[in-house]
Amino acid sequence: MATNNAVNFKKPFPSFYAYASADVANVTGDGTVVTLPLNSTLHNVTTSYSTATYTFTADRTGKFLVASQLFLGELVGHSSVDFTIVTTARNYAVTANLTPMASGATTVCGFQNIALVDMTAGDTLYLTAACGGGGKTVDLIGLKYYSYLSCSYIG
Amino acid sequence: MATNNAINNPKIMFFAYLNASTGAVTGDATVYSIAYDRVLYDSTASMNLATGAYLVPKTGKYFLTFTTLLGGLAAHTSANYYMSVAGVLDWNGALINPGVVDQAGLLSLTDAAIVNLTAGQSVIVTGNVAGGAKSVTIQSGGAASPQSWFCGFLID
Numbered sequence: 001m002a003t004n005n006a007v008n009f010k011k012p013f014p015s016f017y018a019y020a021s022a023d024v025a026n027v028t029g030d031g032t033v034v035t036l037p038l039n040s041t042l043h044n045v046t047t048s049y050s051t052a053t054y055t056f057t058a059d060r061t062g063k064f065l066v067a068s069q070l071f072l073g074e075l076v077g078h079s080s081v082d083f084t085i086v087t088t089a090r091n092y093a094v095t096a097n098l099t100p101m102a103s104g105a106t107t108v109c110g111f112q113n114i115a116l117v118d119m120t121a122g123d124t125l126y127l128t129a130a131c132g133g134g135g136k137t138v139d140l141i142g143l144k145y146y147s148y149l150s151c152s153y154i155g
Numbered sequence: 156m157a158t159n160n161a162i163n164n165p166k167i168m169f170f171a172y173l174n175a176s177t178g179a180v181t182g183d184a185t186v187y188s189i190a191y192d193r194v195l196y197d198s199t200a201s202m203n204l205a206t207g208a209y210l211v212p213k214t215g216k217y218f219l220t221f222t223t224l225l226g227g228l229a230a231h232t233s234a235n236y237y238m239s240v241a242g243v244l245d246w247n248g249a250l251i252n253p254g255v256v257d258q259a260g261l262l263s264l265t266d267a268a269i270v271n272l273t274a275g276q277s278v279i280v281t282g283n284v285a286g287g288a289k290s291v292t293i294q295s296g297g298a299a300s301p302q303s304w305f306c307g308f309l310i311d
Binding site (some may be wrong): 061067089090 | 166168170195196212218220222224260261262263265266274299300302304306307308
């Protein structure tokens with residue numbers, strides 16, 4: 001009998017927080033679309049997130065809350081950023097094309113992407129980033145609190 | 156017997172997005188509330204697809220988030236979009252006013268919050284862009300690539 005409307009902890013459900021363990025140099029800047037190489041996790045309850053492929057595979061059908069962040073460094077006059085949650089069914093993109101994006105070798109810009117995504121068992125989810133308008137000099141800023149992908153099954 | 160292992164009964168959740176282009180709706184400080192015209196899912200059919208308002212179906216704490224992609228920006232000086240319960244509360248929302256918001260067209264604004272809502276209240280995403288001409292659009296996309304969306308779920 002379904003009676004409560006809160007969180008039931010009896011069985012584990014997919015939930016993870018993935019991040020890049022270190023900065024990754026020169027991943028984009030010339031429009032290259034890069035899958036964010038988030039190679040470490042703080043938690044990965046059902047091990048459904050792969051630190052080898054940087055991809056989450058849904059083990060059940062439902063809605064998943066995704067909260068993610070991208071930090072890019074060494075922006076030098078670049079003019080666009082697309083930061084996308086990619087699922088099998090859809091792309092959820094945030095976009096900025098400030099001109100110029102930044103003008104210094106030490107400049108860092110952060111972007112957030114949050115969505116309640118629908119997935120079918122077996123569907124995949126990962127993050128991509130594409131920065132354009134300049135050379136392929138833009139770095140992915142790593143460590144736990146800069147670029148990350150967090151996700152939990154909601155129901 | 157409740158058998159699922161996440162936030163369960165009732166599963167109140169929704170995802171609305173803008174499918175049709177708005178045309179130029181702000182840029183000169185005109186306030187424009189986004190009239191989401193499609194849903195991917197809406198478990199209680201609470202989204203008004205004429206106005207874009209989400210009618211809260213049950214009192215409780217909700218997680219809400221939106222992303223709004225602005226187009227047609229041309230040296231505007233501020234952009235502010237936020238979630239609002241008319242006459243009750245406006246959440247601060249996403250605000251940017253660095254002098255010149257954009258010189259090349261596109262900018263996404265995102266915000267999220269966990270909020271107490273009362274059944275019967277209506278939540279909208281509203282705001283404006285200022286400092287320039289009324290040239291700013293709310294960008295739309297289909298179900299495979301939504302560009303401006305508003306979604307959430309009841310926590311408890």
